[in-house]
Amino acid sequence: MQKIELVSGHEMPALGLGTWELRGGACKQAVREALELGYTHIDTAWMYQNQREIGDALREAGADRSRLFITSKVWRTHLHYEGVLEQMGETLRDLRAEYVDLFLIHWPNEAVPMAETFRGLQKVFEEGKARGVGVSNFTVRHLEEARRVSKTPISVNQIKYHPGAEQRDALQWCQDHGVAVTAYSPLGRGRALRDAALAGIAKRHGKTPAQTALRWLIQKGMVVIPKASSRAHLKENMDVFGWALAPEEMGQIDGM
Numbered sequence: 001m002q003k004i005e006l007v008s009g010h011e012m013p014a015l016g017l018g019t020w021e022l023r024g025g026a027c028k029q030a031v032r033e034a035l036e037l038g039y040t041h042i043d044t045a046w047m048y049q050n051q052r053e054i055g056d057a058l059r060e061a062g063a064d065r066s067r068l069f070i071t072s073k074v075w076r077t078h079l080h081y082e083g084v085l086e087q088m089g090e091t092l093r094d095l096r097a098e099y100v101d102l103f104l105i106h107w108p109n110e111a112v113p114m115a116e117t118f119r120g121l122q123k124v125f126e127e128g129k130a131r132g133v134g135v136s137n138f139t140v141r142h143l144e145e146a147r148r149v150s151k152t153p154i155s156v157n158q159i160k161y162h163p164g165a166e167q168r169d170a171l172q173w174c175q176d177h178g179v180a181v182t183a184y185s186p187l188g189r190g191r192a193l194r195d196a197a198l199a200g201i202a203k204r205h206g207k208t209p210a211q212t213a214l215r216w217l218i219q220k221g222m223v224v225i226p227k228a229s230s231r232a233h234l235k236e237n238m239d240v241f242g243w244a245l246a247p248e249e250m251g252q253i254d255g256m
Contacts, residue, residue, distance in 0.1 A: 001040065002241055004223065006155040007178050008132035010101060013069055014218055015238065016041030018184060018225035023050045030229045031057035037234055043158075043182075043225045044095075045073035045106055046087045051094035059096055070095065071158075071182075073106035073136055074120075080112055084120025088129055103130035104158060108142045115149040122152045134158070136184075140173045147177065156180045161222065162188040163198060163213050164256040175221065182223040187213055195256055201249045207239070214240045216253045 003011040017034045019027060019042065027050045031042065035057075042058075044051050051072065058068070072095070074087045088103065103124060105117055121133040134156035135146055146154055157174050159167050161183035174181045187193060193209040202212040210226070210233075217224050218240055228234045245253075 001038070002218070004180055004221075006132055006180055007153040008155045010069075010131050012102070012156070012180065012223060013039075013041035014223050015039070015214075015240065016043050016069070016071070016182075016223065016225040017234070018227040019044050019050055019054065020048055020184070020227055022227065022229060023048075024053060026229055027053040028057040028060075030234070032061055033231045034228075034234050035061050035063055037231070037238060039234070039238075040067050041069040041071075041223075041225070043071045043184075045075070046078075046091055047073070047075045047106060051091055055095040055097070065097065069101045070097065071102040071104065071156075072100050073104040073158075074117075076105075076107040076109040079105065079109050079117040079120075081116050081120045081123075084117060085123060088120075088124045092129060099129050099131060101130075102132045102134055102156060104134045104136045104156065105138075107137045108135075114142075114145050118146070118150040118152065121150070125152045132156070134179070138170070140169050143170065143173055143177075143179070154179050156182055156223075158182040158184055158225075160185050161217065162186050163192040163195065163216060163253050164188060165192070166254075171220070171222075180223060181221070182225060183217045184225055186217050186224045186226050192256065197252050197256060201245065201252060205243060205245075207243075208236060211236060211240055212245070213253070215243070215245055216250060219245055219250060
């Protein structure tokens with residue numbers, strides 16, 4: 001599995017399992033299937049209401065925590081200092097874990113001073129409860145402010161990014177400042193996959209449109225976390241390494 005090195009010094013797998021909208025038994029089953037296939041990167045959040053199921057699945061599978069990379073996020077209603085600590089504690093209890101590899105601000109909240117939120121993130125980082133901290137859904141303006149107020153290096157910005165819906169300014173800022181970008185909804189909830197140009201490129205490589213979209217993101221240097229609940233789709237999403245899109249194909253997808 002290809003990995004990228006974060007400013008925290010830890011490595012993050014370039015492919016992970018997104019778990020938004022996965023709950024209950026379906027979530028547990030998807031995590032178990034992913035682990036069996038070789039996934040080591042799991043993305044969750046307090047707001048997803050599935051951290052307990054993920055913790056159950058990891059325990060039942062006997063997963064080696066040292067081989068896993070787990071990301072979670074603090075919700076925008078808990079961005080005060082005490083709220084960050086509270087949700088960190090709840091996250092670790094639900095996951096039955098001593099730490100997460102990455103703890104993100106899920107969405108910015110103008111009503112809470114960003115410096116206060118980052119003071120909470122610095123606390124959980126210093127205590128070893130989060131091996132790295134970062135943000136999600138941050139624009140360039142938010143990123144600039146975060147860089148000014150955070151004493152802890154910002155490892156990741158997780159943003160919505162897929163063919164036909166790019167955030168090029170945010171991606172460029174992150175690449176210029178050593179912040180990794182994780183693309184969520186990398187398949188555009190299926191809409192992008194119906195594009196004729198994407199389908200043509202996929203056919204030339206003997207791949208599916210989904211695999212081609214994920215490969216495009218990875219070649220841009222991003223981490224991808226597609227949601228999948230079936231073993232077939234989980235396995236399909238893994239086949240994005242060991243082959244490459246040509247520059248002109250990358251340009252075609254850029255133009256969608």
